[in-house]
Amino acid sequence: MNLNNDIKKILVTEEQIKARCKELAEEINKDYADKKPILLSLLRGSIPFVAELSKYITIPIQFDYMKASSYHGGTTSSGNVAVTILPSYKLEGRHVIVVEDIVDTGFTLSTVMKILAESKPASLEIATLLDKPAMRKVTDLSIKYIGFSIEPEFVVGYGLDYDELYRQLPYVGVLKEEIYKK
Ligand code: PRP
Secondary structure: OOHHHHEEEEEEOHHHHHHHHHHHHHHHHHHOOOOOOEEEEEEOOOHHHHHHHHHOOOOOOEEEEEEEEOOOOOOOOOOOOEEEEOOOOOOOOOEEEEEEEEEOOOHHHHHHHHHHHOOOOOEEEEEEEEEOHHHOOOOOOOOOEEEEEOOOOOEEEOOEOEOOEOOOOOOEEEEOHHHHOO
């Protein structure tokens, strides 16, 4: 069994992701010089992205984590967002960059941003590897750092799952339809 065989096409290669992470990190280095931001990653999907992005960030940063879920194993967002792990650090007065793998309807981040705003951070921005603007259902989301804008196709890899699998693939790919229509 090889998960790569379930992929119909590769949408974003490992090399493209690496190059884009370097560019985004350069922007963060400039925008947050002397600010020691917290990279607040949303579990589980953002881990490969934050790992790659942070390699090229040269200013002091801290890592924190939060867990929010909306897909519940399917291929479409439910809009029903459950926040089950909250950040460990005190965020008041801190510069926070929320790191996501994908923004789809925006329900997840919209919920997360409202919760985080209550902690009164000095600034609160979003970095996402992927954006699917055609799928957006919320209007109150402003995303500062976007890796790639993609068409509304269901994608896996680089942290993104189908039924909790495929997250370890080193690229973003489109799953063969027979896999999720079984
Ligand atoms: C996925 C993804 C985003 C969210 C995006 O998370 O990681 O957090 O859905 O969808 P939305 O913009 O429509 O809300 P999921 O709930 O699958 O949890 P995961 O990170 O554990 O995969």
